[in-house]
Amino acid sequence: MKLFIQYLKPLFNRILKGFSVKFIGTIMDLFLPLILAYIIDSVIPTGNINRVLLWGGAMVICSILAVTLSIKANRMASSVAKDAVQVIRHDLYEKISYLSASQSDQYGSPSLISRLTSDTYNLHRTIGLMQRIGVRAPVLLIGGILMTVTLDPVLTLVMLGVLPFATVTVYYVSKKGVPLFDQLQQEVDRLVRTVRENITGARVIKALSKSEYEKVRFEGVNQRVVNAETKANQTMAATTPLMNLFLNLGLTFVVLTSAYRVNEGLIQPGVIIAFMTYFTIILNAMLSITRIFVLFSRGIASADRVYAILHTEPDLEVESIDRKDDSAHIRFDHVSFGYGKNPILEDIDFTLNKGETLGIIGATGSGKTTIMKLLLRLYDPDDGIIRINGMNVNSMNLKELHTKFGVAFQKDFLYADTLSENIDFGRDLSQKEILKSTESAQAKEFIDSLNSGLKHRLTPKGTNLSGGQKQRVLLSRALAGDPEILLLDDSSSALDYKTDSKLRKALTEQYQDTTTIMIAQRISSIQQADQIIMLDKGRIIGKGTHEELLRNSEPYREIYRNQSGGEEIA
Numbered sequence: 001m002k003l004f005i006q007y008l009k010p011l012f013n014r015i016l017k018g019f020s021v022k023f024i025g026t027i028m029d030l031f032l033p034l035i036l037a038y039i040i041d042s043v044i045p046t047g048n049i050n051r052v053l054l055w056g057g058a059m060v061i062c063s064i065l066a067v068t069l070s071i072k073a074n075r076m077a078s079s080v081a082k083d084a085v086q087v088i089r090h091d092l093y094e095k096i097s098y099l100s101a102s103q104s105d106q107y108g109s110p111s112l113i114s115r116l117t118s119d120t121y122n123l124h125r126t127i128g129l130m131q132r133i134g135v136r137a138p139v140l141l142i143g144g145i146l147m148t149v150t151l152d153p154v155l156t157l158v159m160l161g162v163l164p165f166a167t168v169t170v171y172y173v174s175k176k177g178v179p180l181f182d183q184l185q186q187e188v189d190r191l192v193r194t195v196r197e198n199i200t201g202a203r204v205i206k207a208l209s210k211s212e213y214e215k216v217r218f219e220g221v222n223q224r225v226v227n228a229e230t231k232a233n234q235t236m237a238a239t240t241p242l243m244n245l246f247l248n249l250g251l252t253f254v255v256l257t258s259a260y261r262v263n264e265g266l267i268q269p270g271v272i273i274a275f276m277t278y279f280t281i282i283l284n285a286m287l288s289i290t291r292i293f294v295l296f297s298r299g300i301a302s303a304d305r306v307y308a309i310l311h312t313e314p315d316l317e318v319e320s321i322d323r324k325d326d327s328a329h330i331r332f333d334h335v336s337f338g339y340g341k342n343p344i345l346e347d348i349d350f351t352l353n354k355g356e357t358l359g360i361i362g363a364t365g366s367g368k369t370t371i372m373k374l375l376l377r378l379y380d381p382d383d384g385i386i387r388i389n390g391m392n393v394n395s396m397n398l399k400e401l402h403t404k405f406g407v408a409f410q411k412d413f414l415y416a417d418t419l420s421e422n423i424d425f426g427r428d429l430s431q432k433e434i435l436k437s438t439e440s441a442q443a444k445e446f447i448d449s450l451n452s453g454l455k456h457r458l459t460p461k462g463t464n465l466s467g468g469q470k471q472r473v474l475l476s477r478a479l480a481g482d483p484e485i486l487l488l489d490d491s492s493s494a495l496d497y498k499t500d501s502k503l504r505k506a507l508t509e510q511y512q513d514t515t516t517i518m519i520a521q522r523i524s525s526i527q528q529a530d531q532i533i534m535l536d537k538g539r540i541i542g543k544g545t546h547e548e549l550l551r552n553s554e555p556y557r558e559i560y561r562n563q564s565g566g567e568e569i570a
């Protein structure tokens with residue numbers, strides 16, 4: 001609700017105008033049966049054709065006004081909904097892009113995507129429909145009852161006798177229906193997730209001949225959607241026939257009572273016709289009000305989901321300046337960290353001087369990438385301090401901090417644009433800088449072999465490139481703009497030994513001032529590093545140069561032996 005208030009408040013005047021137009025149009029609708037009753041009972045008996053034409057004309061004018069004003073009001077409602085949701089979507093997108101990594105982990109990407117897409121779509125529908133039927137239905141209900149009271153209070157009492165049954169039906173059905181639609185929405189979410197997994201993993205599924213298995217899995221999820229939909233619709237399907245039953249019962253009572261009252265000379269035929277029309281209008285208005293309840297409860301659920309993101313408090317505040325004189329460029333000072341309760345990194349301690357290279361090697365899941373994430377301040381350490389040029393990273397402006405880095409992560413993404421745009425990444429780099437980076441990243445040769453060179457367009461996620469080509473483009477992006485600090489997470493694993501060695505040579509020669517942290521699976525990729533740390537279960541179990549580790553670390557020696565095909569170490 002708070003979300004609606006926040007975003008609809010600035011549009012209040014437009015909403016009020018739309019409501020007024022809708023109100024007048026609905027009143028016109030309400031007058032039609034009354035005029036008809038007047039024509040039948042009071043104008044036709046006089047035999048004055050001019051008066052008949054005059055009142056007939058009044059009916060036509062009322063009808064035209066009712067339709068025109070309703071169309072106008074509906075357009076105004078759509079425009080308000082569109083503008084409100086555009087701002088909500090903008091704010092939500094902006095907020096999502098500034099969520100910290102741990103907050104994004106907490107919500108999960110599928111949930112963030114569905115809040116930005118299907119929830120905002122629900123909000124659009126709710127805001128639009130609430131304006132369209134939110135005025136019309138209550139006005140028709142209350143106005144209809146008032147009209148019937150003025151026409152014949154006794155018949156109104158007969159009609160009101162049926163309304164409690166209709167009200168109970170509406171209440172009961174909507175109470176049961178809303179949770180069923182919620183459940184349906186959850187099943188649809190599950191279906192979307194399964195489809196997304198299948199499409200993303202299409203190659204693996206085919207390669208492992210798991211298509212049949214996936215088909216069966218999809219059928220299961222699909223069946224659950226069908227079941228949920230059937231259950232929800234069957235429950236809701238009872239509404240209209242039951243309301244029709246009450247309508248017809250009510251009409252029967254009204255006709256019976258009217259017949260008696262006509263005989264007694266207490267009522268005229270025109271009033272009966274008008275009464276029946278009002279009765280139908282009133283019951284339809286009640287049905288619309290049910291729809292409002294169903295829709296509104298859905299809209300409120302979506303609004304709450306969107307509101308929760310919009311009001312997520314920032315958890316990576318820039319803290320007060322904490323600077324120390326430090327000759328090291330990067331310092332990890334006894335850093336420990338865990339994503340949840342379990343420790344992932346413990347007592348990580350190292351320093352790197354400007355222009356030096358640190359190699360990190362270790363088993364899968366030992367915490368190598370996490371070290372980089374902490375340096376980028378995607379997360380804050382639980383213990384210890386990380387400094388760059390003596391400055392605690394938690395006291396640095398995040399934007400400023402991130403401009404220092406060139407990064408290539410394992411699963412980095414390429415988007416559907418030209419190679420040049422993918423490398424530039426919105427930094428307005430010069431052509432010279434881009435060319436230098438492609439040369440160093442050993443990407444120049446394959447880019448030159450493409451017809452359109454750097455203008456070559458990639459498909460989404462760069463699926464029209466080979467694994468090695470993708471890695472070289474990502475490396476070019478990391479190197480472009482001569483970053484102060486370069487973070488390479490297993491970025492040469494898809495390169496052959498010769499290209500890998502050319503890359504290392506280029507890094508040493510062309511990026512002497514860049515401090516580099518390089519995660520690698522192959523010792524040959526980090527052998528020349530000024531310092532290598534070996535991680536095991538989040539702890540440093542070996543630190544030094546390649547030669548020092550060969551001398552002092554048995555696990556390192558073993559990896560080296562395995563990777564060099566059992567070659568003896570001198």
Ligand SMILES: Nc1ncnc2c1ncn2[C@@H]1O[C@H](COP(=O)(O)OP(=O)(O)OP(=O)(O)O)[C@@H](O)[C@H]1O
Nearest residue numbers: 105339340344362363364365366367368369370371
């Ligand atoms: N966002 C996250 N939330 C919770 N746990 C995480 C998250 N990211 C990583 N982890 C866990 O932290 C541990 C270390 O992960 P990290 O990615 O740092 O390992 P790694 O050494 O780089 O592994 P690899 O060689 O496979 O890339 C793993 O057990 C992983 O499951």
